Amino acid sequence: MAPRRLPGLLRWLSIPLLTLAVPLGFAWWAFPSELAPLRAAGIVAGWLGGGLLMVSLLLMLREPRLADWLGGLERMYRWHHTTGVLAYVLLLIHPLALAANGLATSPSFAWQTLSAFDGGWPVWTGWLGLVVLMVGLATAFSKKLSYGVWRWLHAGLAIGVLLGLIHLVLLGIDEPVLPIIAVVALIVGWRALRGDLGLAARPYIVAEVQPLTEQSVEIALRPLGQPLAVAPGQFLLVAFYRGPNYRGCGEFHPFTVSSVERGDMLRIAVKALGDCTRQMLTMPRGVAARIIGGFDSVFAHHGAAPQLWVAGGIGITPFIGLLRAGPVPAPTTLLYLYRHESDAAFLDELKACATADPRLTLQLEATGDALPDLKRLLPQTAQLSGVECYLCGPPGLIKGARAMLRRRGVGARQLHSEKYEFR
Template sequence: MASPAAALQRWSIPLLTLSVPLGFVAWAFPTGLAPLRAAGIVTGWLGCGLLLVSLLLMLREPRLAYWLGGLERMYRWHHVTGVVAYVALLLHPLALAAGNLAASPRLAWQTLSPATESWQVWSGWLGLLLLMVGLATTFTPSIRYGLWRWLHALLGIGVVIGLVHLILLGIDEPVLPILAAAAGILGWRLLRGDLGLAARPYIVAAVRKLTPQSVEIELRPLADPVTVTAGQFVLVAFGNGPLYRGCGEFHPFTISAIDRDGALRLAVKALGDCTRRMLSIEPGVAARVIGGFGGLLGDAGASPQLWIAGGIGVTPFVALLNEGRLRQPVRLLYLYRREADATYLPELRAIAASDPQLKLQAVATGDDLPDLDRLLPATSELSGVECYLCGPAGLVAALQRALGARGVAAQHIHFENFEFR
């Protein structure tokens, strides 16, 4: 049975997503208007409320992320609420125009055409256009990250302009408080998240090569360390060194070990321009760290567990094993393309040899998706087992389907993704 804290985390975002926009609608619900015109007003307020929720869900604050069920969950809902808000705001002028259609098609067209309206109405269309561009970048993964960040910022600008649009139309209450809240959220994210005022200072103490395409970076705190536990990840921005040029942007990295003095070890695999550059990082480089976030096994109980890792996705499991001996039977299925690509494989074999609770199944799969039906335990062996998955999104999705086909319920399959676009 779920604990009260877990239940709160599970329902926190859905309740927030419902209460804020419905509260706006309840406050501004129109009376005595034609149905279509009333619908236009309602959809406008629903869109405003959902946009405010979407903004809140993009904050990178560890405590907020904990109460809302994790940063990755927040980003999923951030995308959903943003898209639904945009659809509601598109319906807003369409419903208003449809309300005028019976009286005059020309009047209906004038309601939709910015060319026939005042600059106050123009501001609303500009806000919608900026929202459209910002949303388009969200679902275009091929865009370079630096460019994506700036284009995605148009979402926030579009929200502010949309609220100014309401003020220009003479709707001051409750728009002014909403505008202040939106500006506060955007400023908070810019200062504490993007510019790193919430980050703690660290320095690269050592670098260890794991494979030709991955390294382990040891970070030592220069002040109070971040609060983090095994299985979590942190957001890190690396500075410049004598021979190393940092990206200057915060990226998520999973912790592979936590030392008693607060030092962190991070596993980094070359997956893009920034991480490829980190293969040549050197001791002495300054770093800023925000976290910790997530926790793949944070709510693990005493039940037997199945861990399935793909490639660098083995890192959170390594962190848990570095904490000490296991308390329950664990089977680790570690999938990698070639043995030369397998991070931490020697360490895992040594731990499995010394800890009878750990059963290691290490499999080189080549470049194709592995035969999961052959590799996964039989249905009878999965009864009462908690399954934890970490790896590429395609592999995790395939594992979910395969485990579901073996009768494992969704609440017993746990995973995290690290895509924060």
């Protein structure tokens, strides 16, 4: 049975309220009195930054129920990045404000406040925590690092948080720091054991691998125990391990459910985008897999209003999942963009669906190596009145389509998209 969903407004407000409540609670508890303004500002900035880091750590958990409460895993990761960056800025302001306060005494005193060379372990641990956070944030936005290397470097953010808390303990601030350390250890341990090591995952086995194009396949997964409760259009985190003549990378990657069949067998579409997914193109039957999910998706809750679906490349997967589940509930236009016909997954099946369902209009466009002409391809303003728009594909396509649709009068609440990029 699917978990009971929170009301829409509460789900939308959940992360903003959390992002405000935790750091403001820290700042309220530690708010200094009878101190110079710059010194007080430096202390408050430090506690605000620490609170935002706590929120950032919480938002990296991969728990389906938590993700449902907070509006989806993709939304959690966007806020995880935002709160992490804001936390680092505030934590950097912390020593700078304290040093600026020292300028009232003398430049030498200000430098002693700022310099790690003139301090002891309390100062050293604070600066080391900032450096570790800086390295972690720098790697967080790197697209050139392999996923495995990026994951371990990004884990350094938790070490930076712990160093910052040790910095407070060495300064003699035991409360509420020691309980906070326990909470941080719980969050990090929970993520490591249930997420990275897969203790929250269910065992599956590869039952079939069906080629879609030269660079994509559809993989059927059969449960080996209690199956997951998922629906087409939702997405999963899947890690492939060993099988006959195959050794998987064992890393969890997001994949959209393209169908749920008898016997609770799942199908996912995979496109070769890196070393790990490229290896999946030649995956044999019998490979062991572990799955975490299913995670909610905007594509799994489309209503009865007229709809526009825009898919780019393998972004067609959630839409094929919805079409396999039954006829569309309202007049729907599907714009499917791909470079060449040989790159288009599910093309014959999509044509058959459009032939069988009079409510579905299929618009196919091979763009070659050029950017798609969205001005020509997307409906005009008069045709978009009251239409719900669902977008899935490369980030550049989603950004361009959203901008064009907004210029043509589509409101923000009518635009639904997810990138499924969790790094």
